Amino acid sequence: MTPRRPGRWRRNAARLGLMAVPAAFFAVFFAYPVAAIVARGLKADGGWQPGRIADVLAQSDIRQVLWFTTWQALVSTVLTLVIALPGAYVLARFDFPGRQVLRAVITVPFVLPTVVVGTAFMALVGRGGLLDELWGVRLDTTVWAILLAHVFFNYAVVVRTVGGLWAQLDPRQEEAARMLGASRLTAWRTVTLPALAPAVAAAALMVFLFTFTSFGVVQILGGPAFSTLEVEIYRQTADLFDLSTAAVLTTIQFLAVGAILALHAWTVRRRETALRLVDASVTARRPRGAGQWALLGGVVATVAVLLLLPLAVLVQRSFGSAGLAYYRALTEADGGVFLVAPIEAIGNSLRYAVAATVIAVVVGGLAAVALTRRDAGRLVRGFDALLMLPLGVSAVTVGFGFLIALDEPPLDLRASWILVPLAQALVGVPFVVRTMLPVLRAVDVRLREAAAVLGASPWRAWREVDLPLVRRALLIAAGFAFAVSLGEFGATVFIARPDNPTLPVAVARLLGRPGDLNYGQAMALSTILMVVCAVALLVLERLRTDRTGEF
Amino acid sequence: MDITKKVTALAVGLGLVTLSACGSSGADGSSGSGEGSKTVTLVSHNSWAVSEDVVAAFEKRSGFKLKVLEDGDAGQAVNKAILTKDNPQGDVFFGVDNTLLSRALDNGLFQPYEAKGSDLILPEYRADEDKHRVTPVDTGDVCVNYDKAWFEKKKLTPPKTFDDLVDPAYKDLLVVENAATSSPGLGFLLGTVAEYGDGGGWEDYWKKLKANGVKVVDGWEHAYNEEFSGSAGGKQAKADRPLVVSYAFSPPAEVIYADPRPDTAPTGVAEGTCFRQVEYAGLLSNAENPEGGKALLDFLVSKTFQDDMPLNMFVYPVREGAQVPEEFVKFGPQAKEPRTMDPAKIAENRDQWVKSWTSLVLK
Numbered sequence: 076m077t078p079r080r081p082g083r084w085r086r087n088a089a090r091l092g093l094m095a096v097p098a099a100f101f102a103v104f105f106a107y108p109v110a111a112i113v114a115r116g117l118k119a120d121g122g123w124q125p126g127r128i129a130d131v132l133a134q135s136d137i138r139q140v141l142w143f144t145t146w147q148a149l150v151s152t153v154l155t156l157v158i159a160l161p162g163a164y165v166l167a168r169f170d171f172p173g174r175q176v177l178r179a180v181i182t183v184p185f186v187l188p189t190v191v192v193g194t195a196f197m198a199l200v201g202r203g204g205l206l207d208e209l210w211g212v213r214l215d216t217t218v219w220a221i222l223l224a225h226v227f228f229n230y231a232v233v234v235r236t237v238g239g240l241w242a243q244l245d246p247r248q249e250e251a252a253r254m255l256g257a258s259r260l261t262a263w264r265t266v267t268l269p270a271l272a273p274a275v276a277a278a279a280l281m282v283f284l285f286t287f288t289s290f291g292v293v294q295i296l297g298g299p300a301f302s303t304l305e306v307e308i309y310r311q312t313a314d315l316f317d318l319s320t321a322a323v324l325t326t327i328q329f330l331a332v333g334a335i336l337a338l339h340a341w342t343v344r345r346r347e348t349a350l351r352l353v354d355a356s357v358t359a360r361r362p363r364g365a366g367q368w369a370l371l372g373g374v375v376a377t378v379a380v381l382l383l384l385p386l387a388v389l390v391q392r393s394f395g396s397a398g399l400a401y402y403r404a405l406t407e408a409d410g411g412v413f414l415v416a417p418i419e420a421i422g423n424s425l426r427y428a429v430a431a432t433v434i435a436v437v438v439g440g441l442a443a444v445a446l447t448r449r450d451a452g453r454l455v456r457g458f459d460a461l462l463m464l465p466l467g468v469s470a471v472t473v474g475f476g477f478l479i480a481l482d483e484p485p486l487d488l489r490a491s492w493i494l495v496p497l498a499q500a501l502v503g504v505p506f507v508v509r510t511m512l513p514v515l516r517a518v519d520v521r522l523r524e525a526a527a528v529l530g531a532s533p534w535r536a537w538r539e540v541d542l543p544l545v546r547r548a549l550l551i552a553a554g555f556a557f558a559v560s561l562g563e564f565g566a567t568v569f570i571a572r573p574d575n576p577t578l579p580v581a582v583a584r585l586l587g588r589p590g591d592l593n594y595g596q597a598m599a600l601s602t603i604l605m606v607v608c609a610v611a612l613l614v615l616e617r618l619r620t621d622r623t624g625e626f
Numbered sequence: 627m628d629i630t631k632k633v634t635a636l637a638v639g640l641g642l643v644t645l646s647a648c649g650s651s652g653a654d655g656s657s658g659s660g661e662g663s664k665t666v667t668l669v670s671h672n673s674w675a676v677s678e679d680v681v682a683a684f685e686k687r688s689g690f691k692l693k694v695l696e697d698g699d700a701g702q703a704v705n706k707a708i709l710t711k712d713n714p715q716g717d718v719f720f721g722v723d724n725t726l727l728s729r730a731l732d733n734g735l736f737q738p739y740e741a742k743g744s745d746l747i748l749p750e751y752r753a754d755e756d757k758h759r760v761t762p763v764d765t766g767d768v769c770v771n772y773d774k775a776w777f778e779k780k781k782l783t784p785p786k787t788f789d790d791l792v793d794p795a796y797k798d799l800l801v802v803e804n805a806a807t808s809s810p811g812l813g814f815l816l817g818t819v820a821e822y823g824d825g826g827g828w829e830d831y832w833k834k835l836k837a838n839g840v841k842v843v844d845g846w847e848h849a850y851n852e853e854f855s856g857s858a859g860g861k862q863a864k865a866d867r868p869l870v871v872s873y874a875f876s877p878p879a880e881v882i883y884a885d886p887r888p889d890t891a892p893t894g895v896a897e898g899t900c901f902r903q904v905e906y907a908g909l910l911s912n913a914e915n916p917e918g919g920k921a922l923l924d925f926l927v928s929k930t931f932q933d934d935m936p937l938n939m940f941v942y943p944v945r946e947g948a949q950v951p952e953e954f955v956k957f958g959p960q961a962k963e964p965r966t967m968d969p970a971k972i973a974e975n976r977d978q979w980v981k982s983w984t985s986l987v988l989k
Contacts, residue, residue, distance in 0.1 A: 115709075197852060197863065294844050299804045299988050313702045314807050315977075316729065392862050400885060478706055482713050489715055490695065584672060586847050586859075588940075589876040590883025594851060594858035 089533065093445035094458060097438045097504070103486070104497050105465050108476025109325075115479065116322025124319070131323040137307070141327070144303040147218065148287040151225035155282045156275070158226050158377060159233035165374045166234055167241035169367070170359040177378065178238075179612035182231040184382055186558035186608045188579035189228075189291025191601040195385040195392075196224050196296065205384065220296040225289065227381055229282045236278035237271060239551055240513055244270055245353045273513050280339045281509065284332065284466050304328050308469040325472050332467030336460035386605060393598035401595035405603075417600055420581040421607065424561055427577060430496035431503055431560035436553050438500065439507025444537070446508070447515040462508050465501045473498070495577075499563045503556035510555060514548040515541060554615040558608055578604045666690040666918030667716030669910070671703040674720065675938040676931070683930055688921040700809055701726065708733045711911055717919035720763060720907035720926065724966075725812050727753065727760065727906060728973025736760060736908030737916075741923040743945070751904045751944040753969055760906035763926050764941035767874035767964050768813030769900040770800070771893045773856030776868035785869065787898030788821050791835060798839035800869040801853040804988070806980050808845050809903075814871045815983055816972065817901030820965035824975065832986055841867060842987060850876075856893040874900060875940040878957040882937075891957040900961035905941070 117124055131137055166178050184192055199205050200223060201215035214220040244267060252262035288305045302310075304324060311321035362368050393401060405418040439462075446459050465473070477498070481488045488494045518541055526536035562579060576584065578600060585597035666688075668674075674696055681692055695716055697703040704726050707719045711733065722730045730736065736759040744761060751762040770791065772784040785791050791800060803811030815828075822828045843849050851859030854870035857880075877891035907926050909919045925931055932948035935941060942950065942960060954960075 201852075201863070295848060298843050298848075299807070310807060313698075313705060316705045316708070392859075395858070395862065397885075404885070475706070475709060478710055482710065489710075583847075586851055587672070588883070589850060589857060589872065589879040591858040591880070592883040592885055593879075 090445050093441050097442035097445070097462065098458070100434075100438045100500075100504075101462060104477075104501055105468075105473065108480040109329075109468060109472055110476075111480040112318070112472055112476035113322045113325055116318035116320075116325075119319070127319055128323050128326070131320050132327075137324070140302050140304055140307050143301060144287060144305075145331075147221060147225075147293075147301075147303070148283050148289070151222050151229075151286040151289075152279055152283045154222055155226045155229045155233060155286075156279055158381070159230045160237065160275075161370060162230065162374045162378065163234045163238040163241060165371050167238040168246075168359055169362045169371055171362065171371060174359075175613065175616040177375070178234070179609055179616050181234055181378055181382055182558060182612050183386065183605055183608050184227050185229065185231040186562040187601070187605060188562050188582065189295065191389065191579070191582055191597075191604070192227070192385060193224070193291055193295030195389040196220075196227060199385050199388070200296075205380075215296060216298055216300065218297070218301065221289075221292055221301065223381070224292045224296055225282075225286045227385065228292065229285055230378075230382060232281050232285070233278045235551060235555070236281065236510065237274045239510065239548065240274040240517075241267075241271060242358055243353060243514070243547070244358065246358050273516075276339060277509050277513060280335065280463075281466070283335065284463070287332070287335075288328070288467055288469065290470075304331075305469050309471045312469075312471045312475060321472070325469060329464075329468060332464060333460070336463050336467070340457075340460045389598060389605065390602050393595065393602040395595055395598075397591075397595060401592070401599040404592055404596050405599055417581050417585065417596060418603075420576050420578045420600070421603060423576065424578040424604075425607070427496050427499065428557050428560040430493070431499035431563075432553055432557040434496055434500035435503030435507050435556035435560075436549070439504040439552065439556070440511065440549065442504070443508045443511040443515055444541075446512060447518075447541075459508070459512075463505045466505050473501070496560070499560040500556070502563065503559050506555040506559060507552040510552040511545060511548045514545050518544050550615060554612060557611060561608055561611070562604070578607075664690050664915065664918060665693050666718070666915050666922050667693045667695060668922060669695045669697055669703070669707060669714070669716035669719045671698060671700045671721040672696045673700070673939055677934050677938060680930055680934045684922070684925045688918070688925065690915075690918040690921055692922070704730055707910070708735055711735055714910040714912050714914075717910055717913035717915045718907055718922045718926075719910055721905055722760070722908070723809070723903045723905045724753065724969045725809070725816065725903065725972055725976065727969040728976075730908070731759060732973070734911055737911045737913070739909045739920050739923060741920075741927050743924060743927045746946045747927060747944050748946055753904070753906065760908040761923050761927060762904050762944045763907050764935060764939065765902060765904045765944055766941045767895075767900040767902050767961050768810045768817065768871065769874045769961065770814075770896040771854070771856065771870050771872040771876050772896060773854065773860075773868035774890075774892055774894055776855050784894060785896050785899075787896070788818060788831065789898075790896070791840075791869070791899070792831065792838050794838065796838065796869065798841075799867055800835070800839075800871075801841045801843060801849045801867040802871045803846055803849050804842055804844045805983050810846050810871050810873065811842075812976075812980070813901045813903055814899075815979065816967055817899065817965040819975075819979060820901065820967050824979070828979075829982065829986060832983065836987055840987075846872065856880075869896075873940070874958050874961060875954065876958070878953045879940055881957050882953055895958065895961070897961045898963075900964040902961075902964040902966040904944070 117127060162181070166174065166181075197204065197215055197220075200220045201207070201213060204213070204215075206212040206214065214223070249262045249266045252266050253259065257265065287303075289303050290305045290309065293301055293303050293306055304327065308321050308324045308328065311317045311324065362371050395401065406416050442458070442462055477494065478489060481494075488497075522540045523536050526540050527533070531539065563577075582597050582600050582604070585593045585600065674694060685691055693716075697706050697715070700721055700723060703719075704722050707714065708730065719730075719735065722735075731754065738758045739761075740758040741761045744758070747762050751765055753762065754760050770785065774784075777784045782795065785793065785796055790796065802814055805811040805815040818831055819828045822831045841853065843853060849870050850857050850872055852863055853865050853867045854860045854872075855865040855868045856870070857865075859865075860867075874895050877893045877895060880893055881887055881891050907923060909916060909923060913919045927945055929945065929948060932943040932945040935943060936949075936951050936954060942954070
């Protein structure tokens with residue numbers, strides 16, 4: 076047993092202090108509601124019913140769902156990595172006109188509600204879609220439509236998570252290896268790849284989580300024939316009201332996601348090294364030679380076909396043959412679908428997103444700082460995985476949990492506006508932690524120690540050493556949290572009521588009524604949501620370059 | 627984004643519809659009673675809609691301020707109300723229909739109250755008459771809709787009855803919703819059970835329907851906006867199904883939500899395929915403000931509300947002599963002989979029918 080040194084004790088106390096806020100947030104707004112609803116499902120006549128688990132697993136349809144969920148998530152993840160990693164490289168290392176715009180635009184699908192984009196994606200792979208017209212290929216009820224849509228949605232996850240780090244890796248290390256005689260491939264494999272591995276693992280994990288818990292994509296593009304665990308939990312809860320089966324399935328999903336996260340935490344820990352990070356603006360340069368231009372061209376073409384085309388269809392439909400009529404209609408309150416003009420949903424969405432971003436950045440930022448130290452104990456490491464769990468748990472479970480758990484003062488939040496940003500922050504926090512942690516951990520600990528030797532307090536050392544290095548990651552994280560909140564639909568829909576509908580909710584409502592004007596307005600509102608997201612992301616890109624001079 | 631999206635919840639608007647704009651009239655009406663802050667809360671699904679002046683009239687007459695909580699689509703709203711019944715979110719729940727009524731009643735969601743004016747409700751819509759736990763509020767028909775232009779172009783007569791739908795002339799033309807996940811999907815299934823009986827008759831019918839190329843999708847939004855050639859979305863998506871399970875009020879909605887308004891509806895209703903749904907409201911068991919809740923129930927069956935409701939929620943009134951808008955009469959007449967079913971029979975068999983239907987049609 077090591078003797079307790081006061082320094083270490085103080086460090087631990089500081090870390091616990093940092094963890095208190097995220098831990099409380101997680102416990103109250105995630106663990107407690109989920110436990111409450113699962114317990115409700117697994118308890119009958121006052122006693123626990125563990126036998127239900129075996130009953131549910133004995134059903135062949137359920138086993139089929141489990142198999143399909145895992146299989147499609149694996150394939151989707153591999154496909155997304157293969158298609159998106161070249162994009163991550165190009166956007167990190169090449170300097171070309173329109174780079175910022177491209178980086179902003181690829182993130183748009185990720186933050187748009189599936190209800191909207193699933194519709195547009197059908198125009199690509201469905202009947203009369205591009206593939207149909209060119210080659211007579213229709214994918215709309217096949218598993219390919221699901222897989223491609225997963226790539227479409229998650230492309231940005233890989234590009235932003237991996238690219239964010241890639242842009243800051245010092246290329247001179249790889250160049251040095253090549254000067255010492257290593258081949259281009261060897262240099263890349265021994266220098267760059269190990270440095271990137273944690274980010275690639277983090278990205279792969281996120282894509283796997285999103286596809287493992289995929290809901291909208293599977294329902295829209297797969298129809299009733301394909302079902303994931305998440306879809307099944309939703310059906311059992313919201314349609315059949317079989318809380319017992321839903322609780323068993325939630326437990327299974329929970330365990331699966333927990334195992335994946337534990338594995339991931341272990342992999343990341345083994346591979347982490349202090350990296351030499353530099354300002355991203357000095358690592359990117361113009362593509363040189365035919366090969367690099369071809370790579371750039373290939374990435375742009377992929378993005379154009381797979382990401383931009385479905386979005387373009389959306390814009391086209393928002394005009395239809397009516398010109399601006401649908402947009403004009405958005406400013407009128409017709410008293411039918413809405414009491415207020417649909418356009419007011421934009422303001423609601425922005426307000427919620429700002430609140431959610433603040434919560435997510437504070438909670439996630441504190442957690443990331445607390446988790447940075449590599450001498451962290453097992454408890455702390457487990458906490459890391461724990462914060463990711465909300466991404467892997469069904470929104471309907473969380474939503475129904477909120478209803479029965481947060482219903483007493485002082486926590487009767489069911490009718491409070493704050494519940495929406497809280498729920499959105501729940502999915503935003505993991506993004507903040509995941510984006511910041513690799514960068515924070517890669518900060519050379521010796522810099523911090525040097526600062527301490529020179530008499531800096533821990534706070535000052537963090538502010539002078541860590542903060543400048545992670546500001547970029549912090550901005551990316553905030554941008555992600557903001558965009559995620561803007562497009563968030565599931566939690567928003569299931570949890571308490573905001574004073575007015577958000578953009579995605581308004582779109583869904585308009586789509587729920589027959590009539591040309593309703594459909595047109597839904598498309599117009601989706602286009603506006605898309606533009607708002609794109610502008611927000613673009614502003615973020617600008618902000619990033621403006622600050623780089625400070626490094 | 628993709629993480630938590632729930633697409634069957636497409637129609638889900640949440641959003642407490644703030645009626646704060648009407649608050650002033652409520653305050654005026656109640657200032658004399660000393661109960662100025664007394665609020666009655668209505669929990670409903672996202673199709674709830676009412677004119678502002680009608681709300682103002684209620685607040686003035688009753689002295690209660692109306693607060694509305696929209697809680698997802700019809701099925702979810704019922705489930706959520708049951709989950710929270712010990713500590714409900716409001717005083718009155720509106721929006722449980724005859725297909726789910728038993729779930730609400732069996733779970734003790736409502737307490738008895740006979741609304742004033744109940745005697746004027748048309749007898750065919752009444753339910754639970756010995757205990758008066760629910761009050762009928764509106765009605766609507768689930769029917770197959772057809773794309774008029776498509777049938778004219780093909781010089782084909784649109785189908786009229788359930789029998790017609792299995793005619794080879796209409797092969798690969800119909801899209802229906804999953805009965806397990808969609809309210810119109812379930813309504814259509816119940817319509818076929820009412821038509822062909824549950825002694826194997828409806829199963830045989832669905833086998834024929836399947837052989838005739840029926841397509842099943844999960845929700846109404848997908849069926850109507852993506853697959854049905856007669857809708858705005860369907861036209862843009864080059865949809866190839868001119869028959870869809872929707873509502874009898876869809877054709878008038880196609881007229882009302884078009885600019886400029888056409889003289890005739892672009893879609894029609896196959897009147898022999900209709901299943902009648904009735905929506906009920908009830909006083910929640912643990913309501914905090916039962917007096918306000920009772921006043922609200924009285925209001926829901928009052929002529930003021932019943933007259934106002936059709937064009938806001940696209941449903942028919944249930945009160946004798948309530949006005950039916952001319953657009954409804956002209957473009958979406960109520961079916962003369964809709965199929966319907968006793969809520970008790972639905973309660974007893976719903977789960978089993980849906981299960982059999984799933985293995986018969988989806989597997």
